[in-house]
Amino acid sequence: MSATLRMKRFLLALLPWMVVTAAFGQLQSAEVSFVGHTIKGPCYRLADQAFAPVSALKELGYNPDELGDRLTVHIEDHDVELPVRWLSGVPCFPVAKFADALRVDSVWTDPARLAVLARISLVEVTGQGERLTSSLPIQPQVSFFDGPNRVVVDCRGARLVKDAKISLLPNARVGQVRPDTLRIVLEIDKMPSVELVPDK
Numbered sequence: 001m002s003a004t005l006r007m008k009r010f011l012l013a014l015l016p017w018m019v020v021t022a023a024f025g026q027l028q029s030a031e032v033s034f035v036g037h038t039i040k041g042p043c044y045r046l047a048d049q050a051f052a053p054v055s056a057l058k059e060l061g062y063n064p065d066e067l068g069d070r071l072t073v074h075i076e077d078h079d080v081e082l083p084v085r086w087l088s089g090v091p092c093f094p095v096a097k098f099a100d101a102l103r104v105d106s107v108w109t110d111p112a113r114l115a116v117l118a119r120i121s122l123v124e125v126t127g128q129g130e131r132l133t134s135s136l137p138i139q140p141q142v143s144f145f146d147g148p149n150r151v152v153v154d155c156r157g158a159r160l161v162k163d164a165k166i167s168l169l170p171n172a173r174v175g176q177v178r179p180d181t182l183r184i185v186l187e188i189d190k191m192p193s194v195e196l197v198p199d200k
Helices: 003-025 055-059 095-102
Strands: 028-034 043-046 048-053 064-065 069-073 077-083 083-085 092-093 105-111 113-126 129-134 143-145 150-156 160-167 172-178 181-186 191-199
Touching: 003 181, 028 048, 077 092, 077 095, 092 095, 092 143, 095 105, 095 113, 113 172, 113 181, 129 150, 143 191, 150 172, 160 172
Parallel strands: 028 113, 113 160, 129 191
Antiparallel strands: 028 043, 043 048, 048 092, 064 069, 069 077, 083 092, 105 113, 113 129, 143 150, 150 181, 172 181
16 A cells, blocks of 8 residues: 555544534633523534523523424424534534524624623603513613612613614613613602513
8 A cells, every 4th residue: 555545544534533623623612691691501602603502491481392403492473493503512502593583682792702682672761660672571670879869770681772762851861881781871869660561
């Protein structure tokens, strides 16, 4: 057997190992927060995609049906099929594809953290309180500060859409203070009521 033929066989034998090494060489640990809730268990970043364990879907309140390399997730009035990819021995689903099915946004807030964000399409602040229309339920955190007296409502895991309808009192303002946090500030003396209305 010639040296050239032996070298070709050697390289062919290494090819599967080289493919696996190249694919997993890009695999990194990541953190995925889903509307302010950090997913437990190993999450991964592979190139520009985030993957979370299939078990996280139950943690988020969904009951997926697993069928080999695919799973079906029941979302309100329809089903979504997602591919299953095994990463480090764990069955995972692509987070961005799931976020698209929910009509929410996903954004890398830093190289190792993906945030899935509810879309806020309406912010209304009246003398009676405030009203938000969100694509997913969110948990606003309300704080009261003095000097000047103001109420700050932080909606972690939420993003204001570009064409959102905003109706504010003159003493109120709204803005995106971080990529994953919407803030509403009211300069008033008493705590407001907050009503969340699911987007339909």
